[in-house]
Amino acid sequence: MKINIKNIRVKSICATLFISLFLSCNSGVIEELEKKNTFFDSLIKIGHGFQEIFGSFGDAFGFSAFKSGDKRSAVGAHFEKIKIGLKGTKDKLDEFATKISSIPYADTTIVKGEIKGANDVFDKLIAALTKLAGATNDSTNDIGNTASGAKAGVADKPEVEVVIAGVKEIIDAAVKSGVQIEQGKEGSPVGSASGDGATGVLVGKNNSSAPAANAGFKLADEVAKADPWAMIDKIKDANAGAELSATSEAGALATKIDTSNTAGAKTNADLAAATALKAMTKGSGKLTANGANNEPDAVKAAGVSAVNKVLGILDLIIRKTVANNLEKIKEAVKKITYSETEGTNATEAGTVTK
Template sequence: MKINIKNIRLKRICATLFISLFLACNNGVIEELEKRKSFADSLINIGHNFQEIFTSFGNAMGDALGFSAVTSDDKRSKVGEHFKTIGNGLTETKKKLDDLSKNIASTSYADTKGIEAVNNAIKRANDVFDNLTNALTKLFGAVGNTPIGDTGAAAAVPAEVTSVKDIIEGVKVIVEAAINSGVKIAKGNSGSAVEKGNTAAPAALNAASSAAGSGATAALAVKVSEADPWAMIDKIKDATTSGLGDANDNNAGQLATANASDNNGAKAATTADLAAAVALKAMTKTGKFSHAASEDNAVKAAAVSSVNKVLGVLDLIIRQTVLKKLEKVREAVKGITYSDTAGEADQGGSIQTTVTKK
């Protein structure tokens, strides 16, 4: 029997080549699986970090509790502490987003377009958070340190114009930031005009030379309780601080920063304007209310209620704004896809391509 040595050698060579190719393919598959696992693990870690941001900000806002932030025994500085707490929460959220951006930028095998989209979303969010923080800083600086329901010896005392202007400006910035972020801000129900009179609600706010008549403070407390807090925010945002007229339809800023010409107070354009003016006077510097003998408790009730309404709505607006921006970041994160391009971040957070397979 004649053996063909050439055929045997050829078959061995083919077998060797086949095995080599098979092993090489397996190695490629394993390498690809390892890359995808690394990418998936990174996304899981990013998800945990992002959830921590939501939780952290939620806790900060939860601790603030705007609708019950102050009590009748508190000084106006308590309002400042409230603004500071929220501002600190925003600053911490911004810091965590910056950290998240760095983590995402260093994620291996993530597509560069996805990384860029996340970084852009984070930048836009942080720009809004900066605006909110600056507004809260302005609000913090505007508050006084006297009792919230402080009263004069007889006549009312106007609130400091600069402080009131700062509150108006701060509220306006917060509302505009919310609207630009896609938050719907309700105008609320402003209510009807509130006429002046020595025993009517406006007298307790800005009676000129002697105490408001009996029952004026109780009437003020009733009007504040009736006021729509969303309408109060709207009135503060659009308020001015000059041109008070006793019989005019005066806005919140005018009512808070000036006294009437007599002890009947000045007419308020709406219930919301009157209640907003009470909040402005109760939060800012120098402002005092007027009351008849033994009626100071009603003044305190009106002041505390008005301030808590304003703080409560501001908290809701800020919360909704932050959640809108965080949701945009979440959507961008969800858009990150796997790429077989390995990359690493430079110091600026951008992706530098190091290996590319075609």
Template sequence: MNKGIKGKRELGNKEGRRKVRIVAGGEGKVDLAKKNSFLESLVAIGEGFQEIFASFGNAVGDVFGFGVVKSGDKRSKVGEHFDKIGKGLQVTKDKLDFLSKEIVSNPHVATKGVEVVINSASKVIAKLIGALTKLAGVTNDSAVIGESATDNAIGAVADDVNVVIAGVKEIIEVAKESGVKIDEGDSGSPVAGGANTAGIALAKTGGTANDASAAKLADEVSKADPWAMIDKIKGAKTTASNLVVDNNNDAGALATKVHGTDANAGAKTRADLASAVALRAMMRTGKFSVQAGDATNSVKATAISAVNKVLGILDLIIRKTVSINLNKIRETVKGIQYSETVGTNATEVSTTQTSATK
């Protein structure tokens, strides 16, 4: 008997072609029906994974970016943004879970490695969805973004700000665990308090901020590094009893507190000030102080800019996190092979994946 029987079979489709080599030993006959079934399943798996990539892009692609909110938008627009990304990720997770079941149900696939990677990615996406759900729950107010008053500024609700801080922390932690590099950015210089300074528009109570303060606040926000803003939100505290002098106020204090003394309106860094603007702008009760007749709505424009910087970086972090995990699955799927041992017979099929998984 010739122990070196070899056979070749080519399987092709519109997406690409797969080369198959079957090696059989012993007296048993290779069950081509099983092999063909396996290969058809493998093609379906590749195409299914390609669909997951496409669905992720389609579901959330139009909501990512640094221009999510515009002048006149309500705070609820921020909540809708978080909600839409969360729903898009849920679609991706559902498809991943279905793909995992499809792979595991194939009796001729060594599934353990693939199943572990898919389940890991699914858990990552679930954590992102959880964080986004929390963020959406506290950014749904009907007031406009950057709401202002001509007498007193008003701090944002501390409990809501704490939810945002926790949500941002969770997203960053999940991203780091997935291998995403999180840049701390350039925090910038301290921002002094005092009459007509940038922080007055944010912190003034018992009086009205003037146009000079609004212009300086706009300048600080425009220069703020969005990566540093995210870092400051992640580390913010809302436990301060009041704003303090000597530029010692962080993002959490500036977002939730106000003060009648101009000297107490300083910030530890430019990023702290800009982050506080974003937090107050999109959270319940938050208001800025503006001069009467502020026809240009300059503070509102500044608030919109700050919010978009925060949303843009969060979106980027989420996209990178999901992409890294999907790529891990793709590499694992590319390595799927058929193998079985029955008695003294050994059968092996080596494959080159279709373009669907490349």
């Protein structure tokens, strides 16, 4: 029997070529699988890292109500605490963006855009909180400082304007972030300082030393029933340069003294908002009350209550603004896609959505 050595050699070569081609193809598949595994492992780590940011930003909040006897600087410290917390969140987002950039075989353009958008919003909130902290940082005067049987003191107009601007900037950032700002119920007009009108506690009674008896208790009642959403809306739109009238708005009620005994409040919300502005803004702003029957204590407590209402709503608005922006980033992270090309701006085929 003759053995065809030539045929055996040809078959051997063909087999070798086939095996080589097979291994070569498998090598490409294995390499592709390794790339995808690396991509998904990185996504899992990134997801865990982001959850830490999402879960920790609330540490900057936790508003605790103020009480009679607290200094106005406590309000400033509250705003400062939120500002520091936001800076920390922003720093963590910057670190997160760096980690995102290091994900291999990923297109992260969308999530980077959301991070930039969130940081822009946080910068605006931080700037507004800086203003608010500065305008309320008064370690001399109590929140709701009240004169007993003495003339009211106007709030410092420049500081009131800073507070108004800070509140407005926070609300603008919130609205642009998709937060719904309630209008609230502004309530009915409040009569003039003549008689026992509650407005006399803020603006005085015809320049006299103190308002009539019971005016302080009436103010306390007005603040108690005031809608905090309406109060914030009044502060946002306040004009500290406006003059007093029978239908005075919050800005005038906080920064003016009545010389004609005719000033009234346009709405309950205007009166309560002005009380908050005068009660927390640093400087010489002072409420007043008839000295009898513990009215000064009731007025001071009303001033503190008005401040608590305003800060409680501001805290909620800021919290929702931050949460909305972090939620956008979270959704963008879910949409990070795999790309065969290394880098964050890759656009080649072979995309796999997480």
